[in-house]
Amino acid sequence: MDPRDVVTLGHGSGGKMTHALVRDVFMRRFSNPALVAMGDSAVLDAVGAKVAFTTDAFVVSPLFFTGGDIGKLAVCGTVNDLAVAGAVPLYLSAAFIVEEGLKIADLDLVAASMAEAATSAGVAIVAGDTKVVERGHGDGVFITTAGVGRMRQGAPEGPGSVRIGDAVVVSGPIGDHGAVIAAHRSGLALEGFGSDCGAVTGVVDAMYRAGIRPRFMRDPTRGGIATALAELAGQAGVSVAIREADLPVRDGVRTVCEILGLDPLYLACEGRVVAVVGADDAEAAASAMREVDGGEGARAIGEISAPTSGPVVLRTRYGGTRLYDRLASEQLPRIC
């Protein structure tokens, strides 16, 4: 058997390998107009109103981490995919693949946290399914959620509507979730911060209330902000110029990254939005986000430029440049 013919962990990284697998297997088999747009949610016109529909699977080790757990993640992840598509999230379904031996009390903690997250995001969990697999065939519990939402007036029109000169705004510090998970896995003690896991409905609502109509939004989960922006650049045929000096990264996240040899721009966020808005709206968007919970650290971090040497061009705090592209596969620690 050729090793290139099997699924590797790299196919789950959210980088280029994931993209190729989705394209070559699923897109090839399932292709239809709603799917090929490859947005965070599919926008459907079938039931008399514009609705957004999306699904996401959650596998995370450990199940409970500082700032959240797999349940909160499963609700917020799907809520956020709807929100960044420009929808008001309404209903979720949840399917559980539970490994034999998981404590029911732990499952109950997960469910309680899902309920709380759903309430605060204004959604109801209205359908579900449960399966149990033999010990050793799962990692405690895997959760798949699907969600529908009602499209807003003035929802983002997607990467194609992005203009050169537009501003890029992020709703808070980047890489918190990824750093927490990496630190947990390598036994590092954390101080002063937890996962950013949370619903982004508040910051998105705040922008719309302020009269801002973002041209593009994404929740930079797996692959981090670098991957989200590199994908945007590829789809829109532009480059994204960002300023290291304006990029919000917590000291604790920076420290975890330095110890483990990771790059915060590739670390997952689970409660952030990166939005592209007209240049004149940049400050208004950031300050609207700062008014609400979860948006306190919002900042304009860069702008859309004509295509240049790379998809994402970071100006370092010393004035040099560093390029970012989607990662080939997972981010692995360096030798020394």
Add this chain to the structure above:
Amino acid sequence: MKASVESFRDARTVEQLLTEIRHLSPGRQIRIMHVCGTHENAICQFGFRDLFPDWLTIVAGPGCPVCVCPATDIDMAVRLATDRGAIVATFGDVVRVPARTTLLEAKATGGDCRVVYGIDDAVEIARREPGREVVFFAVGFETTSCTTAAALRRGVPDNFSVLCSHRLVPPALEALVAMPGQGVDGFILPGHVTTVMGIRDYRPLASRCQIPMAVAGFEPVDMLAAILALSRRAASRERPSDPIFNAYGRAVREDGNPVARRIMDETFERCDAAWRGIGTIPGSGHRLRGAYARQDAQRRFDMTPDESIRDTHPGCLCGEVLLGRVEPEDCPLFRSHCNPDMPLGPCMVALEGTCHARYRHGRPARGRS
């Protein structure tokens, strides 16, 4: 701690150092070589190549331990995992390096390969799984070989062994200088390696070849201080009394870390060793010695290197890149056929490989664009 690191990242100090470098007028091209993947990483990370004057070129020498690890050793590690049923534990960037297959691919087809941060994690796996053979694939320069030595001295379980592919920096520098047409005006010495080993091993070469050398750390101010010192010396052609400038005095001593040196001497003996794409360099490898030879995985599993494996893909210039003779952009495979998604040569695999760093950074070392 944080405050002390921040002073080595201070933007104003960086600007001052850059201004001092720009004000030198050597009247010729100056070519400075570093021999450390972490230096290449730092230069790319800070975006320094955009900021240097046209006359200054910083090239990468054979400083990426993952890149220089021969394909035959990667292949032995793969075979230990796939054919011999061993758990092979190693550093993250080693698992993607191509030989016949990569360790990551071996894992996907059933081999048990695990990424660890260091040898202690691998020893821990051996303790937890006493019924399995655990092999630590030990790649790296003196910075990592001292950790291999320390772990073996502390004692390891019987089911633990080491596939030793450690390399030494000074013999590689000697070999590099001896090659014709190098044209290097200064060497940046690796800060981590010299922290362990000290400066003294470089003295014979420095006085013989009369090429200025400077030890550098990895923060922007550390690196620029070394580059400024080397540029000044190269520009003025002055012969200072001490040919080695220590710009990393807070970590590096003349004799390095004497304890580390001693335990390494007790654990390893030097041997001739192959460097991927370069060839065999005398006395440049570490082999387990004396009682520690029991932990030599190659002996334990009676493994012989399969010499039929090619080190580099036909047309790949990684060997020349590793010697600083050509830039990655000079290789006809660069970008088009060889990229991080589909690496053909070792320098494209490791994050600190010159080709990988350059691919991600996107800008040649010289003033081209």
